[in-house]
Amino acid sequence: MRRAITIILLIVSITVPFIAFDVLPVIGDPESAPNTHVSDYYIEHAIEECNSPNMVTAVIVDYRAFDTMFETTVMFLAGLSVVIILANRPKSRIPAPESLKRLRDTSGRPVYTTINKDVMISIIEPVILIYAMYVLFHGEISLGGGFQAGALIGMTYLLDIMVVGRKRPIFNLPKEKSAALAGIGPFIYALTGFVSMIGGGLYLEYNKMPVPVHQAELHSLGITAVEIGVTIGVAGTIITILNALTERISFDDDNN
Amino acid sequence: MTLILQAVLLIGLIGITIAIIFGRDLMTSVVIYCAFSFLTMLLYNIMGAPDVAFTEAVIGVISTVFFIIILRSIDRKTK
Amino acid sequence: MMTTINAFLAAKGLYLLTLLLLSLGVAGVIVCNNYMKKLICMNVMQVAVIFFFLCLGQKDPGTIPVAMNEAVKAAEYINPLPHGLMLTAIVVSLGTTGVGLSLLLRIREKYGTIEEDDLLKKQAQQARRDKKRRELHHPGDSE
Numbered sequence: 325m326r327r328a329i330t331i332i333l334l335i336v337s338i339t340v341p342f343i344a345f346d347v348l349p350v351i352g353d354p355e356s357a358p359n360t361h362v363s364d365y366y367i368e369h370a371i372e373e374c375n376s377p378n379m380v381t382a383v384i385v386d387y388r389a390f391d392t393m394f395e396t397t398v399m400f401l402a403g404l405s406v407v408i409i410l411a412n413r414p415k416s417r418i419p420a421p422e423s424l425k426r427l428r429d430t431s432g433r434p435v436y437t438t439i440n441k442d443v444m445i446s447i448i449e450p451v452i453l454i455y456a457m458y459v460l461f462h463g464e465i466s467l468g469g470g471f472q473a474g475a476l477i478g479m480t481y482l483l484d485i486m487v488v489g490r491k492r493p494i495f496n497l498p499k500e501k502s503a504a505l506a507g508i509g510p511f512i513y514a515l516t517g518f519v520s521m522i523g524g525g526l527y528l529e530y531n532k533m534p535v536p537v538h539q540a541e542l543h544s545l546g547i548t549a550v551e552i553g554v555t556i557g558v559a560g561t562i563i564t565i566l567n568a569l570t571e572r573i574s575f576d577d578d579n580n
Numbered sequence: 581m582t583l584i585l586q587a588v589l590l591i592g593l594i595g596i597t598i599a600i601i602f603g604r605d606l607m608t609s610v611v612i613y614c615a616f617s618f619l620t621m622l623l624y625n626i627m628g629a630p631d632v633a634f635t636e637a638v639i640g641v642i643s644t645v646f647f648i649i650i651l652r653s654i655d656r657k658t659k
Numbered sequence: 660m661m662t663t664i665n666a667f668l669a670a671k672g673l674y675l676l677t678l679l680l681l682s683l684g685v686a687g688v689i690v691c692n693n694y695m696k697k698l699i700c701m702n703v704m705q706v707a708v709i710f711f712f713l714c715l716g717q718k719d720p721g722t723i724p725v726a727m728n729e730a731v732k733a734a735e736y737i738n739p740l741p742h743g744l745m746l747t748a749i750v751v752s753l754g755t756t757g758v759g760l761s762l763l764l765r766i767r768e769k770y771g772t773i774e775e776d777d778l779l780k781k782q783a784q785q786a787r788r789d790k791k792r793r794e795l796h797h798p799g800d801s802e
Binding site: 581583584586587590591593594597598600601603606609610613616620623624627628629630631632635636639642643646647650651653654658659 | 664684690706714737753760764774
């Protein structure tokens with residue numbers, strides 16, 4: 325009864341002030357306040373100034389690149405805090421449930437002998453990694469970018485842990501070293517900003533990088549370098565969190 | 581037309597949230613959270629944001645697996 | 660009838676449903692006794708906020724914000740600014756969920772349970788035991 329009263333009071337107090345008065349704009353109006361001031365400039369000048377038809381990438385990595393640098397730093401700090409919180413040595417590793425121990429064969433052969441563990445993983449994982457590289461480098465022309473590519477690399481590591489186990493995964497690192505690897509991402513991002521200051525421009529101004537290529541290519545070069553930093557940051561954080569969680573909870577049913 | 585589709589998907593999301601709050605087993609809540617993530621990816625696609633939908637599809641899978649890893653170490657019954 | 664439904668949805672209907680989802684998420688965080696369900700309801704709240712932001716950037720005859728040909732006019736494409744902000748928000752929420760789950764593991768190791776009622780009872784028991792032990796060893800101390 326008390327739970328129902330709490331839920332109803334919360335619903336009424338959050339919905340009524342916004343709906344009873346006409347404070348929110350009509351959906352789909354091209355003249356509403358968020359659509360008029362600076363977004364028109366971004367839409368019309370994305371191709372000629374940033375050399376990228378994907379306007380979302382042009383906004384987050386070229387016009388608002390300072391924001392994205394701190395978002396990458398926040399990702400790295402989340403991975404670091406997971407390492408710090410779980411830094412104590414646990415008393416014992418939490419074992420597999422009892423119902424699966426009964427099925428175990430005592431002669432040493434694994435219980436699940438499927439084709440997935442030996443053959444299909446070696447075929448599927450390189451395809452996913454190549455797709456991640458494609459998404460990273462085509463982020464300016466079509467949909468994609470650095471965040472999606474980093475998450476795909478993290479998903480490859482997750483697949484490897486689930487199928488093969490913790491004894492021989494692809495990236496065999498303890499959680500402290502993978503947190504250090506995740507820190508290389510924001511470092512590459514900040515370094516690109518300093519390179520453009522060497523050429524005489526402001527921080528993260530891609531027009532004045534001292535690289536001897538054509539004027540239109542400088543933006544593409546800057547965007548690609550920055551997105552590589554974002555990818556390494558996101559992939560490293562996902563690998564760190566997975567390593568930290570599976571050091572205490574056994575996720576593999578055979579090699580226990 | 582797209583507005584009606586978005587409203588229907590939102591009503592589905594509200595129903596899923598009620599099922600998450602009032603579920604008795606934690607595995608139920610985690611599996612329904614996976615369906616929630618999938619429905620939000622469809623919603624972002626219909627609204628015209630395919631970048632956001634791509635990101636949500638990948639992150640939803642990884643987030644659900646985080647929850648399932650934790651679920652092996654706690655007891656699943658809850659009232 | 661379809662146009663009246665469309666007009667109602669565009670002016671107030673979609674906002675009503677979004678705010679309903681947000682308030683259900685907040686209610687879930689407050690009402691649920693289990694810490695893992697509180698984390699799941701936090702993610703529900705985040706989806707409602709992201710949908711609200713993406714609603715504000717819609718344009719009626721617009722298409723997805725990838726330029727199709729060289730000559731672009733601002734009225735033909737959806738506003739790309741909210742999409743950029745929400746992209747990073749989704750990825751950062753993954754990190755937040757990871758930190759929350761590691762705190763959950765430490766709570767489970769120390770107290771043995773993750774229901775809030777049992778946790779508060781155990782904390783009250785430990786506080787009473789510490790107070791009794793302190794009075795036994797140092798009698799007559801004024802706090």
